Structures are given as C-alpha cells and as structure tokens.
Amino acid sequence: MAGGPIPILKIGPTLLATIQIDLHDTVVDAFQNDVLEEIERTSAKGLIIDISALETVDSYVARTLANTGKMAKLMGTNTVIVGMRPAVAATLVRMGYFMEGIDTALSLEEGLELQKIRTTVPDTE
Amino acid sequence: MAGGPIPILKIGPTLLATIQIDLHDTVVDAFQNDVLEEIERTSAKGLIIDISALETVDSYVARTLANTGKMAKLMGTNTVIVGMRPAVAATLVRMGYFMEGIDTALSLEEGLELQKIRTTVPDTE
16 A cells, blocks of 8 residues: 555555545645556556545646556556546546546446456457 | 436436437536436446437537537446437538547437447447
8 A cells, every 4th residue: 555645455456546535736646656656566457546536626637647547558557437426527528638548437346347357358459 | 317308218227318309508508417417326337319309410519419428438438329310410520520439329229239238348449
C-alpha cells in the first residue's frame, strides 16, 4: 500500500485505488506518482480507479486522471475507471476528455470482472 | 421509468429510450440528464436510443445525442443508436458528427441483439 492520501491496494494481479477525498491539484499529482510507482513495484497487470465518491472534477483533475490511465497503459497495465457519476461524465465530455483507450465500468464488481478478461485476453488495439 | 417527456424503459440490463417527439434544445438537455440519472439508478449495462421517429436534427440536438452516448460510455454503459433515417444520417455526417465510439443498428431488434453481445463480451476499443 502506497503512503499517499489515496490508498492503493493490491488484489491479486490488480491494483485498486479508491478515491475518497476531493481531488486538488497537488493530491492528484501525488496520486499519479504513487500509482505509477506501485505499478512498477508490484508488476500489477491491471489498475482500477474507483471514483464513485467524486461528485465533480475540474479540468486539471480530469486531465491528470485520463493521463494516469494512458501512462499505466504505456507501462503495460490496463486501466479501468469505475463508478463515474453523471455530473463527472458530463463535465469530462463537455471538456473534450473522452478518455480514449481507458475502460470504464459501472461498479467495482464489474471493473474487477472486466480486468479479469482484459488481463487474460490482451486487446487487439 | 423517468419522468421526462421521453420515456426510458428498462428491459433486462438495458435501458431503452424511444424518441417520439421533435427534439428541441431544452427537451434534449432534459433527456440527457434523465438518461444519465437512470443509468446511475438502475446500473444498466446498455443503453439503446431509438430515433426512428426523428425526421431531422439540428446541430445542437446532434451534438447532445452524440455526447450523451459518450457520457454513458464513461459511466460504463454501452450505447446503441437505432433507426437513424437517411436524412438524419446525412445531416450528421455533413456536420462532422460521426459519433465515434457509439454503436448503431438499423432496427430495435438488431440493437437489442448488439447490446447482448456488447454487454457480455466487452469491446476492444
């Protein structure tokens, strides 16, 4: 588990980061660092970011979360963002952050299920 | 079923929204809100928007429909737009709204069939 304000747990081959606090610029920067370091340290095949507690996002947080997924992907780790609320989804699309290449799922259960598929059958992108 | 002017029904794991009236800006905004809230409330895995009754679209309605699909996707719900008329398809393409990342089908039956496939085998986008 990383030492930052956002806990990052390892469940089998998957890292699970649950965002339970409001994300300010410095927090989301530290989170991005922690996640990438945990991926390297644990060789996790998948990353799930649970943002169901997040009511709103600003453009910096949105971009940083999307970039974190892209960075994880470059390291060889598939990202699934779960639990996005309607207002957050609306903000992201209106700001033009469609999060290409990042998987989404309604709930943590579905996210874990999707990771199981993704990390056994590599996608054909 | 949502309370807006456009009925949103749940069929198994799929939400079905049938547009039967002309879409004005305020109606399509309310529709977008209703759909996203229904997805959150029902945890629907798929969304089908039937626009076969729609004879024309203006650019605001086109953009809002396309964005609604993208927002649903970010929440983890796959969108299929069914029954698009030739004039509407022509308008959308001419306006540059190709609706990337959104599935389309000729009829409601095919849309339901496509959703069944999509919600069991996640796409590889």
